[in-house]
Amino acid sequence: MRSIKKKIVIVLALFLFLFSPQFIKLSVFGDDTPTSTSTQNSCVVSSSICKNQGITDCNACSDYLNKSQIDLRGKISNLQGQESTLKSQIAIMDNQIKLTEYQIEATQEQITSITLDIDTASKKISSLQESLNNSITVLLNRIVATYEVGTIQPLQILLTSGSASDFFTRLNYLKLAQAHDKKLIYDTQQAKVDYSNQKNIFEDKKKQILVLQAQLQAESDQLDQERQAKQDLLSQTQGSEENYQTILAQTEAQLASFQGFVISQGGASLLSNQTVCDGWGCYYNQRDNQWGGNSLNGTQYTLADSGCLITSMAMVYTHYGHRDVNPQSINSNSSNFTGIPAALLKYSITANGVSSQRIGASIDSVLSGGDPVIVGISYDGGPLPDHFVVLISGSNGNYIMNDPFTPNGHEISFTSHYSVGSIVEIDRVSF
Numbered sequence: 001m002r003s004i005k006k007k008i009v010i011v012l013a014l015f016l017f018l019f020s021p022q023f024i025k026l027s028v029f030g031d032d033t034p035t036s037t038s039t040q041n042s043c044v045v046s047s048s049i050c051k052n053q054g055i056t057d058c059n060a061c062s063d064y065l066n067k068s069q070i071d072l073r074g075k076i077s078n079l080q081g082q083e084s085t086l087k088s089q090i091a092i093m094d095n096q097i098k099l100t101e102y103q104i105e106a107t108q109e110q111i112t113s114i115t116l117d118i119d120t121a122s123k124k125i126s127s128l129q130e131s132l133n134n135s136i137t138v139l140l141n142r143i144v145a146t147y148e149v150g151t152i153q154p155l156q157i158l159l160t161s162g163s164a165s166d167f168f169t170r171l172n173y174l175k176l177a178q179a180h181d182k183k184l185i186y187d188t189q190q191a192k193v194d195y196s197n198q199k200n201i202f203e204d205k206k207k208q209i210l211v212l213q214a215q216l217q218a219e220s221d222q223l224d225q226e227r228q229a230k231q232d233l234l235s236q237t238q239g240s241e242e243n244y245q246t247i248l249a250q251t252e253a254q255l256a257s258f259q260g261f262v263i264s265q266g267g268a269s270l271l272s273n274q275t276v277c278d279g280w281g282c283y284y285n286q287r288d289n290q291w292g293g294n295s296l297n298g299t300q301y302t303l304a305d306s307g308c309l310i311t312s313m314a315m316v317y318t319h320y321g322h323r324d325v326n327p328q329s330i331n332s333n334s335s336n337f338t339g340i341p342a343a344l345l346k347y348s349i350t351a352n353g354v355s356s357q358r359i360g361a362s363i364d365s366v367l368s369g370g371d372p373v374i375v376g377i378s379y380d381g382g383p384l385p386d387h388f389v390v391l392i393s394g395s396n397g398n399y400i401m402n403d404p405f406t407p408n409g410h411e412i413s414f415t416s417h418y419s420v421g422s423i424v425e426i427d428r429v430s431f
Contacts, residue, residue, distance in 0.1 A: 046112040047105040058113060065106040072099040086237055086244035089340065093230045100223045107216045114205050114212070122202065225334040229342060236338070244340065251339035254384055258306040261379050261386035265405065268292070268304040276410045280392060281319035283402050283410035284327055286311040291328040298334070299343045303327055309345050309388040311404035312374050313358075316390060316429045317351055319372055325351045347427075358427035364395050366428045376425030377418050385425050389414070 043058035045051060049068075050061035072095050079092045237243040262268045270292045274285035286292060292304035303310060310330050317325040329351045330336055336349040347358045358374065366373045372392050376385025390402040392411070397420045403409030406417065414420075 044112065044116065045109070047109050049102065049105050050109075058109070062106070062109060065102050065109065069099060069102050069106070072096075072102065084248060084340075086233075086239070086241045089233065089244070090230070093226065093233065097223065097226045097230065100219060100226060104216065104219045104223065107212055107219060111209055111212050111216065114209055118202050118205055118209075122199075228335060232335075232338070232342070233340070236340075248340040251341065251344055254339070254344055255301060255306060257378075257380075257382065257384045257386045258301075258308065262305045262405075264379060268302070268405075270304060271407055274408065277318070277323065281315060281317075282323060282326075284311050284314050284404060285407070285409065286327060286404045287407075288327075291326065291331070294328060294331060296343050297331060297337045297341075299341045301343050303331060306343065307331070308404050309374070309376075312388045312390045312402075313345065313349065313356070313429070314351070315402050315404070316372050316374065317354065317356070319392075320429075320431060322352065322354050325354070354431065357430045359430055361426055361428040363391060363399070363423075363426055367391060367393060367395060367399075371428055374427045374429065375423045376427075377422045378424045379418070379422060381422075383424065387418075388425075389418075 045056055045058055045061050047055075047061055047065065050056075050064060053064065055061045055064055075095050076092055076099065079088050079095065082088050236247055268287055270289040271285055271287045272289050274283070274288040275290075276283040286307040287304045292302065292307075294303050296302055296306050296310075307327055311327045314325050314327045314330055317329075330345070330349060333350055334342065336346055336351075338344050338346050349356060361373065363373050363375070372390050374388055374390055377387045377389065378384065379386040387405060389404065389409075391399045391414060392402055393400045394414070397415065399414040399420075400411055401409070401414045403412060403417065406412065
């Protein structure tokens, strides 16, 4: 009898140990108990600028790049307030190029950081989900087993117990084990839900990366354009201050002519619903609110007040089948511009991958062949054109035009607004 009681005590002790909370925690979860979803990674600085400065901490790198951008913007602003010289303009361009480089580095740092977060978290979440699924299976089996034991009648427990104390201990333990298992599986399921939510958060971070990658591409394109603009300036001026001042004066004079025309017409207020497309092509208005307020190649001028030639060229593009081209298509390519500032349209341009040239011509001979003509008008009688329009048909001074400034200036009479004698430039467009 003593031997039997001894065996019962040993079995009970083993039973209590196996079903203790500490053993359950170790056997089911091991070291992967789902207590938190930490996604902290070892910081890796990717910025070459920060590395050159000896900065190895990610937060310090981000702070340095942001502060540098603020400082560079301040330098550019100060330089723009100085007298315009070749030296000051080169300094502005150099600082703008450097600013864009810092912006690119900052964007790349963000992409690197988020990519590391996603990679680490995805692996951890995947592992935890598998562990949680396995744990739930084990726990379900344990609960079934516990309740099967719990169906034993108290009388049976009493008969197999060595004493009253032993009887109550076994009875109470079954209740405690059942309650513990129910709570444990609830906590496990809740942890699974939490990890699922965490995964959704990181899916959002993946979307952030797509946005940052698009931003990075735009900044890279901007950097290329800024570097090219500097090379163009050096090429135009040949490093000569005298040449710089000459080009500056010519550009300012032409832009002043455009502004004078706009003032004479009552200002360049924005318009709506101006575009009209038909068998000829598309009529565009430079003041259309789709693009009229946009800066002319990043200068202080806008398409609404100085974009008559750009808009005229866009209309001609559509006549030859390139209907995806509009004024902003031409304006978005900085290589299309010259002058100081670079706000004057070159004679050779590219829009949406299609190149063209403006070539001097005779109005009637071009129109008779079914091709349009772009003409520059000196509204104030000066040597420079104040405005550009597209002549689409007619002869001997009786012309029909698309006027990019006049509201709804689609297929209207040229002489109802301007005189033939005011024409100072005539161009046909060759592709």
